[in-house]
Amino acid sequence: MENSEIVTVKDLIKRYPIGKGEFTALNGIDLTFGTGEFAGIVGPSGSGKTTLLNIIGSLDIPTEGSVVVLGKSIRELNHKQAALLRRKHMGFIFQTFNLLPVYTVYENVEFPLLLLKLSAAEKKKAVMDSLEWLGLTDKMKSRPAQLSGGECQRVAIARAMVKKPELVLADEPTANLDSENSHHILQTMENLNKDLQTTFIFATHDDKVIKYLKRKILIEDGKVSADDVITN
Amino acid sequence: MIRFLFKGLLRDRNRSLLPILVVTAGVSLTVLLHCYITGVLGDMIEFSAKYTSGHVKIMTHAYAENKNQVPNDLALLEINDLISNLQIDYPTMEFVQRINFGGLLDTPDENGETKKQGIVAGIAVDLISENSEEIDRLNIRSSLRKGRLPEKPNEVLISDEFANKLEVKPGGTVTLITSTMYGGMSIQNFTVAGTIEFGVQMMDRSGMIADITGVQNAMDMNDACGEILGFLDSPNYDDIEAMNVENTFNDKYSDPNDEFSPVMTRLKNDSIMAGYFDYVDSFVGIIVAVFILAMSIVLWNTGLIGGLRRYGEVGVRLAIGEEKGHIYRSMIYEAILIGIVGSFFGTLIGLGFSYWIQEVGIDIGDMMKSSKMMIPSVFRANITTPAYYLGFIPGLFSVVLGTMLSGIGIYKRKTASLFKELET
Structure with missing residues (x-):
């Protein structure tokens, strides 16, 4: 399924200043992700998985080494270029959904499209398609407060998928969901991965997510300690 | 977006x-x-403008120097001619005569003996002329508590509180004991037409408003008054306009060497109001x-x-x-x-x-x-x-x-x- 490289991480080191010293969150990471991967960065809390996700998502920059996402070196991007990369090519899924409570489901999903120069008809089609993928058509006029946790996360996925990004970064997407909803969400993402060839990279330590992964990258103390492709 | x-x-x-x-x-x-x-x-x-200062005020030089004592013996004379000239020079302004006076106000009993007596602070204004705006300017009509407005020169209004103190009612007689412009004693009976509430505590304690003609008669001040107040056309005081009027008037009428010549001061230059x-x-x-x-x-x-x-x-x-x-x-x-x-x-x-x-x-x-x-x-x-x-x-x-x-x-x-x- 995978072909061209979408993310290339080389000799990545990330250090954070702590008091007078420094804390090394990532220490010499080498990874590549191809188009259509369904991969997870797993590991215990504090292992550096969210930091890696942040850097891949152009939300942070490497201290040393390089991270190239869709041909763009994260280190060399300014704020505007990083925003443009996220706007056009990336979707984010958060642990706590982070839907905007005053907007309807439809409007929440439409939100990322407002920054893209699309016609009203194109926007509407994209939103409706996304809602349909996630089975949310009947909820499109509801507000987030009227939805269950599982439904909220589905809206968040629809929001991340609406612009059909090449890369979706999901940080602990099932942490606030029960088992049934988690499986439902993961099946949905798995289907989207298959149908749209979108690359999914998860940061998780949840076994429910790990079971669905096609590739599991174990990070411990800022280093990759295992990188396994899982074949069913 | x-x-x-x-x-x-x-x-x-x-x-x-x-x-x-x-x-x-x-x-x-x-x-x-x-x-x-x-x-x-x-x-x-x-x-202050309406009751005491006007937007501009005309007095004699001598009166102006001692104005805190209200020296009516230094009053302006031949005021009717002066006001006629002022109305030609400043057609948009209104000029009114005022006499401030003090004395004793006495209420007699049925035998003509003093029943009650009190110190009075009086102000004489034009209450009965047809074109006078003083009643409206001093808001007298709505301040009236008992009785009616004066219709004759010998009718006065006194404060409601003062009337109660003197035990006099509208229609009753009060005697003003004061001095004439020439220093003689003046005793004049007035009829209380009504009582008013000034809305100012000091005036409400012992205030009296009389028609200027009646007070001029009582104080031998025919064709004379202590002060002429001038009011600008605009409702609120305009210091620049008042200053122009003050300067032109003083250039034309005032002679610093003649203590009885008129001098004009504007509200802002009034000794109390300046600060x-x-x-x-x-x-x-x-x-x-x-x-x-x-x-x-x-x-x-x-x-x-x-x-x-x-x-x-x-x-x-x-x-x-x-x-x-x-x-x-x-x-x-x-x-x-x-x-x-x-x-x-x-x-x-x-x-x-x-x-x-x-x-x-x-x-x-x-x-x-x-x-x-x-x-x-x-x-x-x-x-x-x-x-x-x-x-x-x-x-x-x-x-x-x-x-x-x-x-x-x-x-x-x-x-x-x-x-x-x-x-x-």
Whole structure:
């Protein structure tokens, strides 16, 4: 399924200043992700998985080494270029959904499209398609407060998928969901991965997510300690 | 995007209605305070103008030098000719004769003996001429408590409180014991036409208003009066116009070497009022500035809190690829909109209340019973031009400033902490 490289991480080191010293969150990471991967960065809390996700998502920059996402070196991007990369090519899924409570489901999903120069008809089609993928058509006029946790996360996925990004970064997407909803969400993402060839990279330590992964990258103390492709 | 954000603004009452209400309240208070202070202090100026100073005042040089003693023996003479000339020279102004006098007011019993007696502070004005505006100027008609307005020169009005003290009712007789212009003793009976309430404690204790003709007769002041007050055409005192009138009059009529020649002084140069004008300017300026500053801090906080509580929304917007500058600008536009709407309604409400206080007034007479100050006991607001835009200073600038500051906080945060912030 995978072909061209979408993310290339080389000799990545990330250090954070702590008091007078420094804390090394990532220490010499080498990874590549191809188009259509369904991969997870797993590991215990504090292992550096969210930091890696942040850097891949152009939300942070490497201290040393390089991270190239869709041909763009994260280190060399300014704020505007990083925003443009996220706007056009990336979707984010958060642990706590982070839907905007005053907007309807439809409007929440439409939100990322407002920054893209699309016609009203194109926007509407994209939103409706996304809602349909996630089975949310009947909820499109509801507000987030009227939805269950599982439904909220589905809206968040629809929001991340609406612009059909090449890369979706999901940080602990099932942490606030029960088992049934988690499986439902993961099946949905798995289907989207298959149908749209979108690359999914998860940061998780949840076994429910790990079971669905096609590739599991174990990070411990800022280093990759295992990188396994899982074949069913 | 703008339409989308505006929709959110309208739907999120914490983002729109609440800040607008806070801005509206702050701005309305600012406007109200400004109008009230301007009104109260202006009232005292107008009160002084109407009763004692006029916008300009003409006296003899000698009278002017001793005016605190009200020296009617140094009064202006041949005033009818002088007023005729003044009306030609200053056709838009009105000039009125005034005599301030003091003495004893005596109420006789049925045998003609003194029943009650009190010290009187009198003011003689033109009450019965057909074209006189003095009754309206001094607000006598609405101040009348008992009886009627004088119709004859020997009819007077005395304060209601004084009438009670003297045990005299409308229709009763009072005897004024005073001195003539030439220093002789004057004893003159007057009929009390009615009683009035001046709204000024000092006047209400022992005040009397008499027709000028009757007082001129009693004090041998035919074709003479202590002062001629001039009133400008505009309702509020205009110092520049008054100064022009003062200069031209003095150039034409005043002779510093003749102590009985007339001299004109304008309200602002009146010995009592001179400092008061400066005081009013400084006082209004300081109070309003302090209040605006205080309101600015409150409204600044509104902007700040409004910005900070949207940290989560800003995070999502950053994540979907919106530029920080775009987010920052949109927050400022929102603050401008809230500031304008809140300031508009605040100004409207502030002006509404101010108008009400301007028309109805606040009576503080009960609190001033022991006061010896000659100040009005009904305070009124005064809506001046600054009231229409003053509220926009705290209303608009402070909210925008608060949002800008909170925006800088958001702007400067590390994008990397997005995930963590969003998950707490």
